Amino acid sequence: MHLLSYPRESVSLDGTWQAIPDQYEMYDGYFEDFVDDDDDDNPAGFSPKSIYELGASEQEGMPVDFNVHDGYSVDVPASWGEEITEFRHYEGWVWFAKTFDWDADTAGDSSHLKFGAVNYRAEVWLNGERLGEHEGGFTPFSFDVTDELVDGENLLIVKVDNKRYDDGIPNASTDWFNFGGINRSVEVVSVPETYVRNYKLETELSEDSVDLQLDAWVENAVDDTEVTASFPKLDVSIELTADDDGVFTGEATLSRDDVTLWSPSDPQLYTVRVAADDDTIEDEVGLREVDVVDGDLLLNGEEIWLRGIALHEESAGKGRALNLEDVEERFEWITELGCNYARLAHYPHTEAMARKADEEGLILWEEIPAYWHINFGDEEIQELYRQQLRELIQRDWNRASVALWSIANETDHKDDTRNEVLPEMADYVRELDDTRLVTAACFVDETDDGIVLKDPLQEHLDVVGINQYYGWYYGDADDMEQFQENPDGTPVLISETGGGAKWGHHGDEDERWTEEFQAAIYRGQTDAIDGNDQIAGMAPWILFDFRAPMRQNDHQRGYNRKGLVDQHGRKKQAFHVLRGFYQEKRS
The missing domain is CATH 2.60.40.10 (Immunoglobulins)
Structure with missing residues (x-):
């Protein structure tokens, strides 16, 4: 069960840590290979010192090459490639170390070490005692450290591994940048015995x-x-x-x-x-109900059309370690667009986004990174799948803003194993929380009768998301006029649509990568879906340009340029097109 810490007083461990890259993965138990100085095979008299011992790298004779007190000084939370620029594209092990003082007299009966998120795998030690490990780069986890904390100075060690894994969630292939690091806050939460x-x-x-x-x-x-x-x-x-x-x-x-x-x-x-x-927690909550009735998406019993936008969790120069100013900036753009809804893609964003959405009245779609080619038939992957769903849902199930839990993005609807497993995941979500709607981002199919939904998963969803890029990758921007609506069927949200443009690049509407081309796609898309009774809203792709290693042509150079705003906050023409459409939808 997720440890609720947000309303509690806690001791923050954010600040300056030491970080040591370990590309060859040599330092886990490395010094156990050395001999004692009284060994006959050690004529040099080398006396190994622990990697945890202060000053070991300065000893006389043979110095230690790796010491947790003598790494790169970095801020936590942070993405290491933004803190240590020469490791911008590094994927592998990095050891993090933090010394901190603890006053046992002021602590509660039990104490818990909590991480907001570490990408992707973490293994944790406190004062030389291994606490455990966690897999998943975007969800919180904690350890009971009551017995490991000592009065005075404590040493915390975290081995972070951000390599991409075929058996991970997400797996090795994604369309976003792999920001390694302790990307969210670390804290010690003390509580009474009960x-x-x-x-x-x-x-x-x-x-x-x-x-x-x-x-x-x-x-x-x-x-x-x-x-x-x-x-x-x-x-x-x-x-x-x-x-x-x-x-x-x-x-x-x-x-x-x-x-x-x-x-x-x-x-x-x-x-x-x-x-x-003796324990009291205090929180701020909204009272509301979301439902689907006779094909209509309802909030508090009234039909609602979701004017949305999708966004990644990223900031230029900071990676995925957002602060409250970054969150505020996103909400300024979203408010200016006239949105009442946002899709937080493609993984759980910081909890601060959902709490801010509660305050601002923004409806949210939240999801885990079950993205593209997941090995659905592997039982260990299925358990990891459930773990990430559980950690997200238990974190945010009291946020009034969160209305949709998404279980997958762009997975193959012709895969029989996928079509067996994803309905099970939908059922698992409802076991955890049956007060919100279950969705997934799916594809449509083109037939002689028009554009239709053939994904069998739709029968197990409350709302179907559709990712389609008419006018950009294929077809014309207004082709969604051919979508065969069923007003009494499952409500549809356009979960992705749009096209790319480089800010400041201008030309004719038929010239790809220009702001004019992107704006024309938005005009065609919004005209095509307006008035379709089954489509209950949209969240075009995407609010701002974001890092994407697979995007390497002359206009992109490592960025996905589908943003309405570039990575520096400069608005493109399509921003104003969507804003105008949403103003009309509000009237």
């Missing part, structure tokens, strides 16, 4: 009422543990009781007249407090 590890709030609407259910996962609860939830502004208090699985649960019913439901036009948030004995 504490709330996580909670989940569910909202269900009826004609006159708002029904709330709150579940809490409480560690080290005993028979007389008192668990409550309260909403002070609503004057609601709920006493939670343990079910057969040990989950504490409770319910409340409110009059709709007493509640302002969360929506893009009025993103009302309420304080919720969940308490277990």
Whole structure:
């Protein structure tokens, strides 16, 4: 179960760390190969020192070549290629080290070391004790370090491996840059002996009422543990009781007249407090319901058309280590476009994006990097698949902004194994959270009858995403007029469309890579889908240009240029075309 840390006080370990690249993977147990100085085979009298010992690289005689106190000084969170420019394209092992002071007298009964995200594999030691490992570059993980922390100075070691793996998620081939590093914050969270590890709030609407259910996962609860939830502004208090699985649960019913439901036009948030004995967490939540009824996408019982944009998590010169200013900048662009929706592609973005979306009233599509050619038949990959879904969902299942969980992007709908496994993943998502909609980004097929959805996965989705690039890779920009709509069928979101342009490159509308060409694609695409009763919204590809090693022609040079804004924040003509279309959709 995900450790909820955001509302808690914690000790940040962000700041300056030491980083040591290990391209040949030699330093894991490297010094165990050396002999003691009293060994007959060691005539030089070499006395090996631990790689953890301060000053080992300065010793007399034969110095140590690798020492965790004597690496490159880097900031954490950071993507190492942006911090150490000569390692911009490096993929492999990097050892990170951090010394920090710990005051045992001020700590709680138990302490947890939490990482926001490490790309891609991490192995962690604290004071020489191995804590464990984690796979997946975009989701949080934590370790109980109560017994490993010492009063005074502590040494934390993280071995980070960002190599691309065929058996990984994503696998070895992607269309985005592989930013290695400890890309999100590291912290130590201290809690009482009995504490709330996580909670989940569910909202269900009826004609006159708002029904709330709150579940809490409480560690080290005993028979007389008192668990409550309260909403002070609503004057609601709920006493939670343990079910057969040990989950504490409770319910409340409110009059709709007493509640302002969360929506893009009025993103009302309420304080919720969940308490277990001496532990209390406080969070800000929105009350709302998303649903699909008779082919319509509904928010709080009313049909909504999603005016969206897709975006990667990246910033020029920072890689994937965004700060709050970067998040604010994205929301400024999104607001200027007139969006009420965004697709956070192609992996879980920082939690700060979802919390900001709660505040701003932006509906989100979130996904894991089950991208292109996943080996769906491998049981270990399936378990990794579930792990990444679970870590994302348990992190963000209380964010009112998050309405769609996506389970895959551009996977082969003619693959029989894929068509067996993905419905199982959809069911798994619903087991974790059945209050949101399950989707995936799929392809359409061209037939004699027009453009149709033939992907069998659509029967297992609440909303179908369609990636199509008419006017750029094939066909004409307005070809989606031929999409054979079924107004009562599964709602469709255009999850990707668009074309590339290099900012400042101008010419005729039929000249590829010009801003004019890209703008014409947007005019044709928006005209083609406007009025289609099955299409419930769109999120064109993409908000800003991003790093992509496979894109190497003269106009791209390592960037995907489909952004409405370039990597420096300069707007292209298509930005204004989409903005105008969304202004019309709002009226």
